[in-house]
Structure formats: C-alpha cells, structure tokens
Amino acid sequence: VMTTCEKIRTINASGQLWLRPSYRATGPVMMHKNAYVQYVPLGVLGVISWSASYFERMVKKALEVNGHDPDLVQTVTGFGEAGAALVSDPLVSKIIFTGSPLVGKLVMANAATYLKPVILELGGKDPMIFCNDVKFKDVIPWAMRGCFQNCGQNCCGIERLFVYESIHDAFLEAIQPKVEALRQGIPTASCGSTGHVDCGAMVMDQQMNIIQALIDDAVAKGATLHCGGKRNANLKGQFYEPTLISGITSEMRIAKEEVFGPVMCVIKVPKDSDEECVKLVNDCDFGLGACVYSQSQARGERICQQIRSGMCNVNDFGVGYLIQALPFGGVKDSGFGRFAGPEGLQACCLERSIVVDRIPGVRTSIPPPIDYPVQKDKGLPFARSLIELFYIESVWGKIKAIVGLIKYG
Numbered sequence: 233v234m235t236t237c238e239k240i241r242t243i244n245a246s247g248q249l250w251l252r253p254s255y256r257a258t259g260p261v262m263m264h265k266n267a268y269v270q271y272v273p274l275g276v277l278g279v280i281s282w283s284a285s286y287f288e289r290m291v292k293k294a295l296e297v298n299g300h301d302p303d304l305v306q307t308v309t310g311f312g313e314a315g316a317a318l319v320s321d322p323l324v325s326k327i328i329f330t331g332s333p334l335v336g337k338l339v340m341a342n343a344a345t346y347l348k349p350v351i352l353e354l355g356g357k358d359p360m361i362f363c364n365d366v367k368f369k370d371v372i373p374w375a376m377r378g379c380f381q382n383c384g385q386n387c388c389g390i391e392r393l394f395v396y397e398s399i400h401d402a403f404l405e406a407i408q409p410k411v412e413a414l415r416q417g418i419p420t421a422s423c424g425s426t427g428h429v430d431c432g433a434m435v436m437d438q439q440m441n442i443i444q445a446l447i448d449d450a451v452a453k454g455a456t457l458h459c460g461g462k463r464n465a466n467l468k469g470q471f472y473e474p475t476l477i478s479g480i481t482s483e484m485r486i487a488k489e490e491v492f493g494p495v496m497c498v499i500k501v502p503k504d505s506d507e508e509c510v511k512l513v514n515d516c517d518f519g520l521g522a523c524v525y526s527q528s529q530a531r532g533e534r535i536c537q538q539i540r541s542g543m544c545n546v547n548d549f550g551v552g553y554l555i556q557a558l559p560f561g562g563v564k565d566s567g568f569g570r571f572a573g574p575e576g577l578q579a580c581c582l583e584r585s586i587v588v589d590r591i592p593g594v595r596t597s598i599p600p601p602i603d604y605p606v607q608k609d610k611g612l613p614f615a616r617s618l619i620e621l622f623y624i625e626s627v628w629g630k631i632k633a634i635v636g637l638i639k640y641g
Contacts, residue, residue, distance in 0.1 A: 235553055236290065239572065242556035250574035251581065260622045266590045271581040274325040278318035280339065281330040282435070312338075319343050326350070326580070330387070332490075333565045351569030351579060355490050356520025356562060357391045359513045360549065361535065363526035364396035364504040368406050371525050374549045376410055378523075379496040380474055383431045388521045388543075388550060391490065392480075392497055394512060396504040404458065404478055404498060411496060412459050414474040417467060431494050434470040443472055443493040446486040450497075455479040455486075460494070488516055506531070510538045520562035523549045542566065601640055614640040 253268040281287070292302040308314050315335075318324055319342045327350045329339045336354040343350045360378050362371050378390030395403050419429040434440055440463060447461045460475030478498040480487050486497055501509045513522065521543040524532040532546035542562035543552045552558050559570035570576050589595055601607045601614035617636030620629055 235556075236287075238554055239556045240294070242572075243577070246557065246574075247577060250577050253586070262587075262596075264590050264594045264596070265587050267585070267587045270584040270586050271578055272584050274580060274582055276324050277326050277328060277580060278321070278324040279328045280315050280318065281328075315339065316342060319348065320346065322346070324348070328569075328571075329353070331355075333567075336567060351561075351571070352567030353387065353561060353569075353571065354565060354567040355387045355492070355518065356389075356566045357488070357490055357516050357518035358388055358521045358541075359392045359394055359523075359539070360390040361394045361501075361509060361513070361522070361524045362396060362399065362403065363506075363524070363528075363531065363535075364398045365527040366399070366525045367527075368399075368403065372403075372407055372410060374523075374525070375407060375496065378549045380411075380414060380431055380494050383434065383472075384494040385435055385492055388553065389492075390496075390523075390549070392487070392499055392513070392516075394499050394501050394509055396501045396509070398504050400498070400500045404476075407496070407498075408458050408476055411474050411476045414494075416464055416471055416474065418469070431474055432471075434472055434493060437470045439492060440470060440472050443491055443495065446489060446491055447475065447477065447495070450477060450480060450484040450486045453484050454481070455484060482512070482515055490518065506535055510535060514538075514540050517565040518562070519564040520566040521545075521550075521552070523547075540564065542570075599641060610640040 251271045253270050255266070255268045258265050258267050288305060288307045291305045295304055296302045308318065315329075319327055319339060325348070327339060327343055327348060329336055329350060330353045331339075333354045336352045340350050340352065358378075360375060362375075375390070375393055379393070381389060414430040415428060416431045417429045418425045419427050419432050421427055444462070447457070451457050451461070455477050456479045458476040458478065460473035461477065462473055464471035464473045472493055475493075475495040476498070477486075477495065478500075480497050480499045482488075486495075487499070491497070499512060501512065519541045522536065522539045522541045523545040524535045524539075525547050526532040526535075529546055536544040536546055540563060543558075543560065545551055553560060553572075556572050557574075559573040559575040561567065561570040569579060599614065599618075601610040607614075613636060617633045617640065620633035621637065624630060624633065
C-alpha cells in the first residue's frame with residue numbers, strides 16, 4: 233500500500249515534467265533547427281498481472297474522483313485464453329506482463345506475430361549479501377523481512393542469502409530461533425483469526441508442490457534443513473512452513489530456480505572473498521535486484537557494481553521501489569523494460585521526434601552542385617568539402633574545406 237501511495241504522489245509531483253518535450257542537441261549541420269522528442273500516449277495498454285483486481289479498484293476510484301470515466305480501465309479475468317486475446321487485439325498497443333519466465337516467453341512470442349511491443353517483469357532470484365564485517369543486530373531484521381515478507385511471494389524478495397564464511401555458522405545460530413518463532417495463519421478477523429500473524433498462505437496450491445520439490449532436491453544433494461521444509465499440518469489451506477535451509481550449492485535446483493515462498497536459503501561465501509561472492513551471485517539466470525551489507529559503503533558499492541542485475545541497494549533492502557523516480561526492472565530471465573520513474577512512464581508513450589525551424593525564414597536548402605540531377609564534376613568534391621568542414625578536426629583542414637566549397641559551389 234505504501235508503495236502504491238508513493239507511486240501516486242510521485243506521478244502527481246513529477247509526471248507532467250517527465251512527459252514534457254525533451255529538447256535535443258542538433259549538431260553543427262542542423263544548427264538552424266530545433267529538435268525535441270514528444271511523448272504521445274500509446275492508447276490502450278494490456279497490463280497482465282496476477283494482482284490486477286487490487287489495482288483496478290484504486291485506479292477506477294481515482295478516475296471517478298477526478299471527474300473521469302472510471303470505465304477507462306477494464307479488468308479481464310482469466311487464464312491463457314484471456315491473455316492471448318489481449319495480445320492479439322489490434323486495439324491494444326502494448327503489453328505489460330508480470331509473471332513467470334515461461335509464460336513471459338509465450339506472451340512475447342504471440343506479441344511478435346503482431347509486432348506488438350512488450351515489457352516483461354518475470355520475477356527474480358534476488359541475492360542479499362552479508363560481508364564479514366556486518367553486525368547481526370543490524371542485518372538479521374532485513375534477512376527476515378527480505379525472505380518472509382508476503383510469505384516470500386514477492387518478485388523482488390530475497391531468494392538467496394550469501395553469508396561470508398567467518399560469520400556463517402554464528403549467523404545460522406542467531407537466525408534459526410527467529411525463523412522458528414514466526415507465526416503462521418489466517419490474518420483476517422473475518423476468518424476467525426486475531427490477526428497476530430507473520431506469514432499467511434500461498435496464493436496457489438501448485439506452488440506448494442514446486443517449493444517441496446526444490447527443498448527435497450536440495451536435501452537429497454546435501455543441504456541442511458534447520459526448520460520448516462513442509463506443508464503446515466496444523467492449518468487447513470495452502471500454508472507452507474517458514475523454512476531455513478543452508479549448505480546450498482550450485483548443482484541444487486533451489487540455487488537457480490525461483491522459490492516464491494517462505495524459504496530462507498543460506499549460501500556460504502568461501503574465504504570471505506568478495507570476488508568469489510560476485511561469481512556465486514552472478515551464476516544465475518535471473519537478474520532483478522540485489523542488496524549488499526557491509527560496514528564499508530565503498531566496499532558495498534564495489535560489489536554492487538559487479539552484480540548483473542537491474543537494481544541494487546547498499547545496506548538496505550527493497551527501498552528502490554519506494555523511490556518511484558527510479559526505474560524498476562531486471563535483466564536476463566527477469567525480463568526487460570522498466571516500470572516507474574520517467575523511463576516507466578515514457579514507456580507508455582510513443583516517442584515522436586520533431587524537428588522545426590529555429591529562426592523564422594531560415595530553412596534547409598539543397599546546394600546546386602548536389603541538387604538532382606547532381607552536377608557530375610562538382611557534386612562529389614562539393615559534398616566532400618562540406619563533410620570536411622563540419623567533421624575534420626584540424627583548423628587547416630577546415631580552411632581547405634571552405635576553399636573547396638567556394639571552388640565547387
């Protein structure tokens with residue numbers, strides 16, 4: 233909710249500024265022109281998201297309060313057929329999709345048939361890095377928040393926790409009681425709960441099977457399961473116990489595949505090596521976000537700059553999404569294109585290049601030697617002199633070019 237409120241505030245404060253014509257340098261040849269980029273609304277956008285109904289209510293109310301027709305926004309609920317209909321509809325100018333890489337590739341393939349542009353936000357396998365100089369009291373709350381917020385169902389949630397070797401064992405000892413203390417249940421009073429809940433249910437029952445398969449594969453290959461690792465037998469519904477697992481290695485599926493659930497995967501960084509840490513982090517097909525914790529901000533920034541991701545925070549988690557002037561998006565299997573910021577708003581527009589006269593009455597003309605039909609003996613020497621005048625670096629060369637223009641002009 234806070235992120236949505238900040239998005240509304242940011243668009244109100246900066247949206248018009250971001251969509252103003254963007255004036256560009258014209259260069260020496262076109263110095264008599266003004267050039268700018270105009271941002272023109274694309275029209276109907278097909279936004280495919282698993283939380284569409286939540287946003288629809290807010291958008292419709294905002295439109296109504298400001299005197300606009302709330303039916304400007306419509307929600308189509310469904311599965312593959314509904315998405316395919318949006319992609320193929322000629323009235324839909326662009327597709328913005330949030331979901332899995334598998335479905336994202338299908339959306340992109342279908343959109344290619346109609347040469348329809350897409351923005352894909354396809355989840356992540358975000359790392360959180362704890363260097364050997366961190367203080368547990370400062371970082372443990374962020375590890376808990378990053379892994380278990382929204383029961384781990386967060387595209388930019390923490391899926392891989394890299395802990396340097398010299399603090400690895402002590403970290404596990406300190407974090408396990410925290411994970412075991414998490415309260416799971418139904419958070420709403422209407423369902424008979426007091427609301428004293430840290431982790432709720434999974435959105436889809438199928439995801440429970442995916443998580444279990446990843447956990448089982450990791451344990452079979454030598455990982456240590458400290459707590460959780462199974463469905464919650466004490467609750468009816470789609471509840472997976474908050475889980476702590478360590479000893480994760482690159483050959484385990486859980487090191488590479490998205491969990492999207494309440495699982496903290498701890499990976500040891502050997503020899504407290506920043507270089508080895510970066511190698512481990514980048515050994516993944518996803519690249520959405522990342523965060524690095526260190527007592528040295530300079531060290532944290534150096535590590536961040538080597539991570540192949542669309543976003544990175546130093547000594548913080550997820551705050552980039554609360555700065556809505558920043559673009560949100562990733563690389564590799566996390567997709568491409570951006571939400572938020574001027575980049576995200578401009579992505580909803582047609583970028584139209586406009587060129588007009590700078591000085592009234594001064595217009596571009598075609599010199600006679602290169603006007604069609606081109607003068608055989610003068611055309612090419614004149615064109616060569618014109619190019620040299622503007623682009624040769626030496627003063628003497630420019631003088632020779634002027635002479636050539638006079639001679640062949």
